[in-house]
Amino acid sequence: MSGKVRFNIDPESSPQMNKTVEKPPQLTIVHSPFELGSPDGRSEHEFEDESLVTPVDVTRKPIGLNGIQSFSAAEQQNMTTNLKASFWRSLKVVLFTAKINVLMPFGPLAVLFNHFSADEGWVFFLSLLGIIPLAERLGYATEQLAFYTGPTVGGLLNATFGNATELIISIHALKGGMIRVVQQSLLGSILSNMLLVLGCAFFSGGIIFLNKEQVFDKGAAVVNSGLLLMAVMGLLFPVVLHYTHSEVHYGKSELALSRFTSCIMLVAYASYLVYQLRCQNNSYDPVIEEGCQNEGSTDDDDEVPEISKWEAITWLAILTAWISLLSDYLVDAIQGASASWNIPIAFISVILLPIVGNAAEHASAIMFAMKDKLDISLGVAIGSSTQISMFGIPFCVVVGWIMGQPMDLNFQLFETATLFITVLVVAFLLQEGTSNYFKGLMLMLCYLIVAASFYVHVDPSLGKFFCIRCFLNSIK
Structure with a gap:
């Protein structure tokens, strides 16, 4: 059977x-x-x-063995084809879509001028122009990565990689013993983010939504303002100790206090990150939901990442390395550019360098403000200032400690007073939790006052040099 x-x-x-x-x-x-x-x-x-x-x-x-071999060969061929297509698509999106990328060739030109020309003014100028599109593309890659991490982590990533340019420039300057350039560039980054970047965001959003008062999370703004005031406290005491001549050991007590305060500020910033990532509700959701209700959920739904997560990480590494190379040329040419252009080093460090380094924050903050996402704009601008003041400055003090450089928190009286007044002005404007174009205009005008002040300011440590230079120029 x-x-x-x-x-x-x-x-x-x-x-x-x-x-x-x-x-x-x-x-x-x-x-x-x-x-x-x-x-x-x-x-x-x-x-x-x-x-x-x-x-x-x-x-x-x-x-079976034969099945694995044939399947892997086909899969490997498909993966190779997909990787090539993905590479060219990513290259096109990152390097050839933004109009600001027309400045990309200035970076290689700076390298050529550094090797074949002795004019440091041109090297500085070309390096400055070459870093601008790199900083903006660094912000773009960070925004693409934020699609995969969520808005809270995305805001932190924007602030972190937005400040990568300033930190890279500071570390290169610290290697060369240019402590005042490090201090002034970090101070200028805080002032630029708080006044210029936030002012442009408020002004652009207020113009787009002229008949509507934009709102943001007042609680998050208050927390950031408190951290900025704590940073001012950390910078203020070494200055007061220095100018009142009340140190136990002249020169040593000031440096020891700066290093101890820097460690405390790093602990405070780490606690703030834990608070923001774990204990605090997502501060970006209310504004995003409100924008969806007001605009019919048309704009936000259409936002999709243009590159993959690993492509964004790869571009972050490439752009950071290229910025590091140009920053080396930029820092080495600062003094030569100051002498050839007859511009104080303080103005170059506080105004010109941060404007270049904050290109990513500028683009991100304005873009989100024009989409009525002020919480993200505030997280980029004020969050970046908080990160520089509570992490960037203490980090450079600790790095200088490791390198044997006497980097301290004594930013001199003029610079510390400027920072203190700026924090007070911004804190008063943020206390209502609302924004309009007039507040943005006020912040931008305040930044013009600060820029003019540093243009006529002579650094005490370089006072004799500038007096001799001014005397020689008057004779000519």
Whole structure:
């Protein structure tokens, strides 16, 4: 008797067959026919190819050795094709879509001028122009990565990589012993973010939504204002200690206090990150939801990442390395550019360098403000200032400590007073939790006052140099 078995075996069959049938079936359909004439109930076909019957072998057959080799070859070919297409698409999106990328060639030109020309003014100028599109593209890659991390982590990433340019420039200057350039560039980054970047965001959003008062999370703004005031406190005491001549050990106490305060500020900033990431509700959701309700959920739904997560990470690494190279040329040419252009180093460090470094914050903050997402704009601008003051400055003090450089928190009286007044002005404008174009205009005008002040300001540590230079220029 032969045929297909569907688990209804004749009861007169051998006991072993009955034992086999009584087991819970592992397969619903047995595709292979076999003879029932054998003593143990198994056919010759079953002995010849046992994999046709047993369930374990059926599952193993698709992953045989030959099958793996042929599948991997096809998959590898597809992956190679996809990687090439993804590479060219990513290259086109990152390097050829933004109009500001027309400044990209100035970076290689700066490298050529540094090797074949002795004019440091041109090297500085070309490096400055070359860093601008790199900083903006760094912000773009960060925004693309933020699609995969969520808005809260995205705001932190924007602030972190937005400040990468300033930190890279500061570390290169610290290696060369240019402590005042480090201090003034970090101070200028805080002032630029708080006044210029936030002012442009408020002004642009107020112009787009002229008949509507934009709102943001007042609680998050208050927390950031408190951290900025704590940073001012950390910078103020070494200055007061220095100018009142009340140090126990002249020069040493001031440096020791700066290093101790820097460690405290780093702990405070780490606690703030834990608070923002774990304990605090997502401060970006209310504004995003409100924007969806007001605009019919048309703009936000259409926002999709243009590059993948790993492509964004790769571009972040490439752009950071290229910025680091140009920053080296930029820092080395600062003094030569100051002498050839007759511009104080303080103005270059506080005004010109931060404007270049904050290109990413400028673009991000204005873009989100024009989409009525002021919480993200505030997280980029004020969050970036908080990160520089509570992490960037203490980090440079600790790095200088490791390098043997006497980097401290004594930013001189003029610079510390400027920062203190700026924090107070911004804190008063943020206390209502609303924004309009007039507040943005006020912040931008305040930044013009600060820029003019540093243009006529002479650094006390370089006072003799500038007095001699001014005397020589008057003779000419």
